[in-house]
Amino acid sequence: MGFFGKIINGLKKTKQAIGFKLNQLFGRGIFDNDFYDELEFILLSADIGSETTEQIIEKLRDRMRKDSVSDAKLANKYLKEVLCEIVDTEPFSFRTPCVILVCGVNGVGKTTTIGKLANLYVSQGKSVIVAAADTFRAAASQQLEVWAERAKVRIIKHEEGSDPAAVVFDALTSAKSKGTDVVLVDTAGRLHNKKNLMEELKKINRVVDREFPEADRKNLIVLDATTGQNAIQQVDIFNEAINLDGIVLTKLDGTAKGGVVLSITDTMNIPVAYVGVGEGIDDLLPFDAESYVEGIL
């Protein structure tokens, strides 16, 4: 499979367009203001954001000047290095038993991600239970149920409209008694500026801390790669509420690049843990900085 192949495949169309532009750009071998202006557009169109884009260009400019680079290939390599440095972090890992809370705004792909994560951990030989703590959205637990079946894992669910913390409580009790390795908690989508919903999330988080203190704790936020600069606010506020350990960047099989994660990892030091590259159960991959950068450019 390979992250590289899948991402490149997904991005083929735009990749060709932008890659062509980029090759042309580097091919000129003249690294003047026009070059940097063009480069700026490419970075901006990947949603990297104006501030981070500026920083990237400054860094590249400095290095090129220092080593007086005039070779296109080398320049290309330098650019990739600058980008990689920003997003390259330790791979996401945890010790078992572990409780992983998955949160995010509406429609980013939380439930699908949980299904894929469950499948991934099962394939690593871990036992998994999923908690359908999205008790708000119509048919959310039915959706998770389908994923649980596909991944062949147990699911704990209550009725629509019930207390999500109670679902989590039951899932933890079950995991403790059966010695389950990983508890995946699906939460309802919530916009980060809705105070009461963020309080509810904090409560769920507290329940996990209180009921299963011996477990490793990880909180993941799911970001839609199509999202623009608002993702920064999302991560910032969710992080303030429940301390995030990583990002799952979904929908990278479209034409969006999710470049906003560069701004996020740069300023908030929250790494990208996984990327979603399709609707199949295997279409979730551990994040790899080099392949990702390759996909952006």
Added chain:
Amino acid sequence: MALFQNLSDKLNHAFSKLTNKGALTELEIKQAMREVRVALLEADVNFAVAKDFINKVTELAIGEHILKSLTPGQQVIKIVNEQLCELMGSGISKLQVSSKPPTIIMMCGLQGAGKTTMCGKLAMHLKKQGKKVLLAACDIYRPAAITQLEIVSKKADAGFFQMGQINPTKIAKSAVDYANKNGYDTIILDTAGRLHINAELMDELKDIDKKLDITEKLLVVDAMTGQDAVTVAKAFDDALNISGVIMTKLDGDTRGGATLSIKAVTGKPIKFCGVGEKMEDLEPFYPDRMASRILGMGDVLTLIERAQENLDEEEARKMAKKMKDASFDLNDFLKQYEQIAKMGNINDLVGMIPGASKLKLNGKSIDEVQLKKNKVIILSMTKEERSNPKILNYSRRKRIADGSGTTVQDVNKLIKQFEQSRDMMKRFGKSKRLPF
């Protein structure tokens, strides 16, 4: 932190460089426009759209009438806002109704944009207009999508139609028959979320469009979408010739620059906005409000208009100068009160100032009675006291209190307020100028 500085601050900052100067050079406008560009980008307006926009505004702003204008900064804001509104389209765009029922509305868009929820909201909206609405489940891929639509239709008290996971065109056709037999005059087709680059799934939509007489083809877009919004919107429009757009999740804190991008590349009207999770949370799209939102400026235009109507330009310039060199005294304080009073209700005005409404007042509203009281207190002072508040000792304060029918505490409070605003102006004078 600069990164989280909101758009309104940035624009105000950009414009503050333009304000309080008699005339403007081309260079100054260009510099300010650079910051407007950054601000638009941070609002997720597509960079190509932002570039075009800036070029247009710069051209207009460099016109002669601007340079001769007394308040160029305000004029520039006005041009930016006007151009943005123009780009957004004029007025509210309503849903079309088919002359031969049923009216068929097809929803389409990427995964997670909020199509299924929007189906329910639209159904509710149309029901209020006396329509009989049927929701048809054509999303045959996403797990539990059909169940979700069924629950949504119950919440909206609309009819529901499904045939399981068979060909969506077949489902849509059968839904029309079902609607005709059961007296439904409007059908909303919920389709699966799909990527615009997935040819097979795009063909599926084209097929429905070809085989049925669709009245409205609505593209549902997440308002938080970034630069890619143009690519997505263009692909859907090219494939289906969409009739309109619905923006969702506008109850978040996104600036919604995607709205502008989509409008710019497709030219199609934006018909509705989703503003919450409840079935009632649907609003018609107001282009002018969206323009303000993208600019993050509150209702600045109205504020400017009122200010222009009521403020004496010469007076305003003198005041600005006093603020800068801190020769601001109680006479000026009084004049300020009078000018503001001319502009209308204070609390309304504050609401129009970007960022001021909630943040700076901590939720307190300004007491108009208190303002009147302050005016009377100042009027009870001698000329000397007004221009040199330092000499206000206890006996003077007592006399003023008696004269104005207030207490010494009231007088003290006013003087404190005056000192605070004078200090604030000094600080503004040093760091950056007042926004207007």
